[in-house]
Amino acid sequence: MSRQMSLGAFLMATGHHIAAWRHPEVPADPLDFAIYRRTAQIAEAACFDALFVADSVAAPAELWASLSARSVHFEPLTLLSALSAVTERIGLIATATTSYNEPYHVARKFASLDHLSAGRTGWNLVTSDAAAEAGNFGLEAHISHAERYARAREFQQVVQGLWDSWADDAFVRDKASGLFHPPHAVRTLDHVGEHFRVKGPLNVARSPQGRPVLVQAGSSEAGRALAAQSAEVVFTAQPSLEKARAFYADVKGRLAKYGRDPNALKIMPGVFVVVGQSQAQAEDKYQAFQDLVDPRVGVGLLGRMLGNFDLSGYPLDGPLPPLPPTDNGQRSRQALLTELAGSEQLTLAQLGRRIAGGRGHHSVVGTPSQIADELQAWFEGSAADGFNILVPHLPLGLEDFALHVVPELQRRGLFRRHYQGKTLREHLGLQRPANPHFV
Known part of the structure; x- marks a missing residue:
């Protein structure tokens, strides 16, 4: 089978356009679970690799926030746990910051969701870019950029160590002998570092897919270095094919330093799309949102x-x-x-x-064929392994993409017609990691 692209559906409240909640076709309540349920089912029917939910642990207090729908939103892991019960195959990727969490909490929550979803979970590791978050966690000022990334590197190592607390076959559950698991099947982490002291082990069995997929979204120098060392998927904002190619080559080129194969990391730029049956219709759709800004x-x-x-x-x-x-x-x-x-x-x-729509991501406003042309050019032009799809409004914007653009990609042999696997790793073509402590 020829190389095929990955697709993520980036879910954001009423939609990615900042004025989406004002549009007459959009439910205005960002806490309406029915919107997310319908959107998830649309994406799964189209065989998307994953849903992705971003996060911030602070509500913006500025005037602009009171005029948008961005002041309130679901906590991502809670939302994805609910969506795991109304979907069967699609991956579930949630953001959790390393700046205002503790490793044991993050490891436990994502391992739990991976079991609840039968191996469909991914963790988007971020270092927090909202300064207002500091005030919710007892700090006068936000942590500096360099310190955030130093903490993130150690945080990730601790989480990964906790995920590997148990052998894959640790739990024999032998009722006759009364042995639930042998003592040698568990490993105590005993981590002592600059930022964390974590005893372990994790009180959740090893993930169905070995470990949840590790996603990273920073594109700064520190972010690229962290991604090359440990990430399995990178979400990035790139405004043009030229810049996307440069980013792709740079990050992929760093993997050899860590003994990693370039295929072990999938790079998925965000793309904001507005679909119309003609160019004029697509532009009119987009302008209807712009007029509400x-x-x-x-x-x-x-x-x-x-x-x-x-x-x-x-x-x-x-x-x-x-x-x-x-x-x-x-x-x-x-x-x-x-x-x-x-x-x-x-x-x-x-x-x-x-x-107002794409927040700096590449934008394509056009027909299904035009959008497919653009995605194909990036995918075949060494600029992307797939895309994180942003739409102006939910669920109708994603429905437009699923019903009209996905079939065009399938006709070109660029995207699956059916799920071949059951886990997020299988969808992305990523190997299941062995536990290095129980070989």
């Missing part, structure tokens, strides 16, 4: 994406002001948006509207 909301979102800067005091029709490198946000996204503003000479209001 309050400039204050667009600029507020922009400040958040640039690294938690307050831009409310700058004129909407003026240029993006010079900003120092963020130490408490996403450096890669700040660089991307600053370059976009300069290259296209956009005002603050224009830049805010520009990112």
Whole structure:
């Protein structure tokens, strides 16, 4: 079989467009589970590899947030646990920050969800880019960029060690002898490091897929290094084919340093799509969302994406002001948006509207054939192993993609018609990791 792309459905409240909740076709309540259930079932029927849910452990307090639907959302693992009960095959990837969690909690929760879902779970490791999160965890200021990544590296190592606490065949459950598991089938971690002291073992058996799939979403230098060392999937925002190719080559080229095969890591850029039966219809759909954007909301979102800067005091029709490198946000996204503003000479209001849908991700507004052409060019052009699909509104935006773009990709032999495996690892073509402590 020829190489095929992976597809993730990126779920975000009422949709990815910041004004989606105002659209007449969109339920306005971001805590309506029926939206997520319907969306998950649409994605599974289309054979998507996984659902993906991002997260923040703080509610934005700025004015722009009160004019959007981004102030409240489900905790991802709780949501995906519910979705695991109404789906059978699709993967379930949740974000959990290493900055404001403890390794034992994260290891236990994801291992539990992997058992509940029969091996469909992935952990999106992030270091938190929302400075407001610090105040919810007893800190006066957000942790610095370098410190966040140093903590993340050790955090990941501890979680992986905890996931390997038990041999795959540890639990014999022999009723006759009364032996539930032999003493030699468990390993105590005894980790002592710079940031964590964790005894172990984990009180959940080893995952059905060995370990939950490890996903990483940072594209800064520190993020790329961490991904090359340990990630199995990378989510990234790349604005053009040229930049996506450069990112792909750079990250894949780092794996050899860690003794890893390039195929052990799947790179899946985000793509914001609006589907129409004609180019004009697609553009009209997109414009209907754009017309609902309050400039204050667009600029507020922009400040958040640039690294938690307050831009409310700058004129909407003026240029993006010079900003120092963020130490408490996403450096890669700040660089991307600053370059976009300069290259296209956009005002603050224009830049805010520009990112209202895709937030800096590549955007394709067009027919199913045009969208498939773009995805195929990236996939076959050494820029992507698959894509994290962002749609303006849920569930109808994903339904448009599933009903019209997926069949086009299938006709071209680029995407599966049926699930071949049962676990997320099998969907992604990733090997089940052996437990190095019980060979």
